[in-house]
Amino acid sequence: MADIFRPSRSGAAAVLGPLEGEIMEVIWKADRAVSVPDVHGALIADGRAISYSAVKAVLNNLADKDRLTKTREGKATYFAAAKSREAFEAQVVSSVVQSLKRNYGAAVIAQLVDELAVDQETLSEFERVIAQRKSELKP
Amino acid sequence: MSWHDSALHAAGNAVLHTPFQNLWPLVAAPGLAALVSDRSARFLARTPQASWPAAILAAAPGLAGLGVIWQALQWDVVRTWHGLVMYRITPLVAAGLAAYAVMRALQRQAEVARLFAAAAAPSDRLRRAADRLGLRARQLATADKECFVAGLLRPTVFVSTGALDQLTDDELDAALCHERAHVRGYDTPSLFALSLLRDLAPWGRGAALEAFRAAREANADRQAATSAGPLNLASALVALARPGPALAAGALPMARNDSLRWRMQALLETEAPPEPGPQRFWPGLALCAALVAWPAAQLQVMWLFCESR
Numbered sequence: 001m002a003d004i005f006r007p008s009r010s011g012a013a014a015v016l017g018p019l020e021g022e023i024m025e026v027i028w029k030a031d032r033a034v035s036v037p038d039v040h041g042a043l044i045a046d047g048r049a050i051s052y053s054a055v056k057a058v059l060n061n062l063a064d065k066d067r068l069t070k071t072r073e074g075k076a077t078y079f080a081a082a083k084s085r086e087a088f089e090a091q092v093v094s095s096v097v098q099s100l101k102r103n104y105g106a107a108v109i110a111q112l113v114d115e116l117a118v119d120q121e122t123l124s125e126f127e128r129v130i131a132q133r134k135s136e137l138k139p
Numbered sequence: 140m141s142w143h144d145s146a147l148h149a150a151g152n153a154v155l156h157t158p159f160q161n162l163w164p165l166v167a168a169p170g171l172a173a174l175v176s177d178r179s180a181r182f183l184a185r186t187p188q189a190s191w192p193a194a195i196l197a198a199a200p201g202l203a204g205l206g207v208i209w210q211a212l213q214w215d216v217v218r219t220w221h222g223l224v225m226y227r228i229t230p231l232v233a234a235g236l237a238a239y240a241v242m243r244a245l246q247r248q249a250e251v252a253r254l255f256a257a258a259a260a261p262s263d264r265l266r267r268a269a270d271r272l273g274l275r276a277r278q279l280a281t282a283d284k285e286c287f288v289a290g291l292l293r294p295t296v297f298v299s300t301g302a303l304d305q306l307t308d309d310e311l312d313a314a315l316c317h318e319r320a321h322v323r324g325y326d327t328p329s330l331f332a333l334s335l336l337r338d339l340a341p342w343g344r345g346a347a348l349e350a351f352r353a354a355r356e357a358n359a360d361r362q363a364a365t366s367a368g369p370l371n372l373a374s375a376l377v378a379l380a381r382p383g384p385a386l387a388a389g390a391l392p393m394a395r396n397d398s399l400r401w402r403m404q405a406l407l408e409t410e411a412p413p414e415p416g417p418q419r420f421w422p423g424l425a426l427c428a429a430l431v432a433w434p435a436a437q438l439q440v441m442w443l444f445c446e447s448r
Contacts, residue, residue, distance in 0.1 A: 107334035
């Protein structure tokens with residue numbers, strides 16, 4: 001699923017909804033599987049006036065979008081982040097760069113290397129020549 | 140009058156005496172300029188000296204289109220009765236083309252704004268290297284190997300964490316020297332302007348724009364080789380061109396062209412540089428310049444004709 005990117009926001013909220021971003025921040029900070037009351041309590045403690053049912057609905061939405069994994073223990077449901085914050089941000093950055101290069105890259109950016117090499121053998125040959133030249137330069 | 144003369148006459152009337160009759164300058168001159176530009180661009184060498192001829196060839200179709208669009212949108216022409224009849228379609232098409240080009244330019248800038256928002260502050264290593272060369276730098280938190288310049292008014296170098304991990308200090312300096320040449324040569328504003336002109340006359344293959352990019356890469360390579368040494372730049376190119384673990388495990392995508400090969404050959408001088416042949420792009424360059432003036436002059440004559448009626 002393509003992410004909707006909002007440049008005016010920062011962090012996870014740039015591709016998530018505002019409440020989704022806040023909830024993901026709570027879960028990443030907890031660094032373990034959390035229940036709906038845990039998340040609701042953390043948001044209330046942060047001064048966010050929000051209902052329990054709204055938190056539960058957003059958590060379920062995030063699980064449907066594969067941002068969270070959902071497990072049941074007895075009657076309680078626990079949610080954990082599917083990806084670490086670093087992995088999530090890396091995915092966001094990668095998708096932005098790939099989108100730019102795919103759609104408009106040639107028109108707006110000057111890339112050092114704008115393509116993959118023709119083949120491994122060619123690259124290895126270049127590496128061999130570079131190493132040879134460097135060794136020749138050494139006194 | 141024989142039957143075939145009558146048929147030709149009727150066909151001529153059908154083509155010429157319609158509201159579409161003045162649409163042809165919108166296509167003819169820019170289209171012809173694009174054709175000449177594409178054919179002439181083949182004769183451009185991949186050297187820094189080819190930058191200006193390539194830029195003129197790349198700009199010619201768009202400038203011809205701009206001349207037509209500007210004339211077609213003049214209210215004085217449309218206001219007269221004859222002008223309204225003769226130009227009622229042309230201004231609409233011209234306005235559509237101009238709107239398309241502006242929309243594409245805005246989309247491109249929006250994508251660049253997304254990039255700036257997604258990038259983070261540079262690491263100490265990148266900041267030190269960029270400061271030494273007087274560059275603005277941002278870091279991309281991705282394992283992909285990326286190194287490029289973007290930004291119209293404040294060109295900034297973007298380097299990914301994956302690229303930083305692969306490059307030694309000497310290679311990073313060489314890569315940044317290459318990007319500094321792009322910044323100092325105003326390459327991103329030039330690409331933006333030429334792409335805007337290309338959208339105004341989207342005919343042909345855009346070979347001259349590709350030739351311009353190749354010439355600017357050759358220029359940046361030459362400057363970086365002078366500042367940081369050709370071997371450092373060559374090994375930086377190899378390090379970044381080698382696919383990462385994820386890609387190496389799967390199928391290796393084919394290169395779009397051989398630009399890496401000729402750049403490496405220029406840096407390593409593994410082959411004698413090609414002898415400069417007869418510069419066959421000059422006639423094309425002159426013809427493109429004439430085609431830029433032609434549609435505007437043609438429409439000016441039509442405008443005078445409308446005024447006199």
